Amino acid sequence: METWLNLWTYLLRSEGLIMIFVLVGIAVVTAIELWVPAESGQSIRGRMRNLIFLVLFKVAGLAGIALWYSFVPLILMPIDAENGFVRVLLVLANLLLIDLLFYAYHRAQHRFSFLWAIHELHHADSELNATTSYRTYWLEFPVQGILIATPTLFLFGGLGPVHGMVVMVCSIFFLIFSHANIRLHLGALQSWIINPQVHRIHHSRLPQHRDCNFAQLFPVIDRLFGTFYAPQRDEFPPTGTHELASDASIPTTLIRPIRIWASLLKKVVRTVPVLFF
Numbered sequence: 526m527e528t529w530l531n532l533w534t535y536l537l538r539s540e541g542l543i544m545i546f547v548l549v550g551i552a553v554v555t556a557i558e559l560w561v562p563a564e565s566g567q568s569i570r571g572r573m574r575n576l577i578f579l580v581l582f583k584v585a586g587l588a589g590i591a592l593w594y595s596f597v598p599l600i601l602m603p604i605d606a607e608n609g610f611v612r613v614l615l616v617l618a619n620l621l622l623i624d625l626l627f628y629a630y631h632r633a634q635h636r637f638s639f640l641w642a643i644h645e646l647h648h649a650d651s652e653l654n655a656t657t658s659y660r661t662y663w664l665e666f667p668v669q670g671i672l673i674a675t676p677t678l679f680l681f682g683g684l685g686p687v688h689g690m691v692v693m694v695c696s697i698f699f700l701i702f703s704h705a706n707i708r709l710h711l712g713a714l715q716s717w718i719i720n721p722q723v724h725r726i727h728h729s730r731l732p733q734h735r736d737c738n739f740a741q742l743f744p745v746i747d748r749l750f751g752t753f754y755a756p757q758r759d760e761f762p763p764t765g766t767h768e769l770a771s772d773a774s775i776p777t778t779l780i781r782p783i784r785i786w787a788s789l790l791k792k793v794v795r796t797v798p799v800l801f802f
Contacts, residue, residue, distance in 0.1 A: 533591035540583060543693070547579075547659070550701045554655035558706040563721070563761055567652040567706060570772075575656035577775060578646070582659055586666025593671055601682035612688065619681040619692050624742040626673045628750070631739040639789055642782040643668070649773070651765030653728050654706040662782060699742050704728075710758045717745055722756045729762035 555572070606612050634644040643662040650657045681688065703724040711720055719742055727738040737754035740746040747753035765771050769781065 529591050529595045532595055533588050536587045536591055537584070540587060543697075544583065546694070547697055547701075550697060551576075551655045551658070554701050554705050558654055561707060563706050563708040564652070567654055571650070571652045572654065572656045574772070574775070575650065575660040578661065578778075579656070579659040581775075581779075582661050582663050582666055585663035586670075589664065589667025590670045593667055593675075597675070599675070599682070600679055602679055603683040604681070606684060612684070615681065615684060616688060616691050616695075619677060619688070620695060620742055622680065623673060623677050623692075623696065624740050624746055626676065627669070627741050628739050628746050630669065630672050631741070632736075632752075635736060635739075639786060642785040645766060645769050645781070646778050648728060648764075649766045649769040649771050649778075650728075651763065651771035652706075653704055653725060653764045655701050655704055657728075658700045658704040662778075664782070696742070703741065708761065710756070717743070719744055722761065725761065725764065726754050726756050728764040730765050730767065731762045734762060 558567075604615070606615055631644075634640040643664045646662045647657070647660055647665075650660055681692070699719055703719045703721060705721045707721050709720045710722055711718060719740065723738055723744055724741075726734050734754060737752055738744065738747055739752055744753055769778065773781075
C-alpha cells in the first residue's frame with residue numbers, strides 16, 4: 526500500500542509539467558477554434574466539463590498506473606544510438622508502434638461492449654473540439670498504460686529522456702490537433718497525416734461512417750487494414766452517440782461503465798449454466 530501511494534504521488538508530481546504542456550496546447554488550439562470555427566455555437570460549459578474529465582482522467586488514471594507498476598517492474602531495453610538520423614528513425618518507429626497498438630486496442634473498444642463502456646464517454650461529445658481529446662473515462666489511462674505504454678517503453682525507453690520527450694510532444698500534439706473544431710482538407714496527404722476532418726469521421730454519428738479511421742497518428746494504418754475513409758472537402762458530419770447524452774452529468778457518466786459491466790456479468794452468469802448443463 527505504501528509503495529503504491531508513494532508511486533502515485535511521484536507520478537502526480539512528474540505529470541505536472543506534462544499537464545502544463547497539455548493545457549497550453551488545448552488553449553492554443555481553442556484560440557484557433559474560436560477564431561475560425563468549423564462548427565459554430567459550441568458552449569463554454571461543454572469545454573469546462575471536458576476539462577473536469579481531464580483532471581479526473583489524470584488523477585484517478587495515474588492511481589491505476591501506479592498500482593500496475595507496483596507489481597510489474599518497468600524494464601527498459603538498452604539502446605545505443607548516437608547518429609542523429611538513426612534517432613529520428615527511432616522516434617518514427619516508436620510513434621508507429623504506439624499507433625499500431627492503439628489501432629488494435631481502439632478497434633477492440635468499438636467491437637466489444639465491455640471496452641466500449643469505457644470509451645463511450647469520449648464519443649458522446651456532440652461538440653467535438655480540442656478539449657474532447659481528454660474527455661475520457663479514467664480507466665483509459667491505466668489500460669492504455671498496460672497495453673501500449675509498457676511494451677513501447679520496453680523497446681524504446683532506453684533511448685533516454687530526449688527521445689521520450691519528443692515522442693510525448695508529438696503524441697499530445699496530434700491527439701489535441703486531431704479533435705480540433707477546424708476545417709483542414711489536405712487532399713492526398715490525408716492518407717498520411719492525421720487531421721481534424723479525418724478524425725471527425727471517426728466521431729461521426731452517421732451510419733456510413735461507422736468503424737472508420739481508428740488510427741491516432743498515421744492514417745496509412747487504416748489504409749492498410751481497410752478502415753480508412755477519406756472525407757470530402759465539405760464533409761463535416763455531426764458527432765456524439767445516441768446512447769449517452771453529450772451533457773450527461775459527471776456522476777452519471779462515471780457510474781455508467783459499472784452499470785454496463787454489471788449487466789454484462791449478469792448475462793454471462795445466466796448463460797454459463799445453459800452451456801454446461
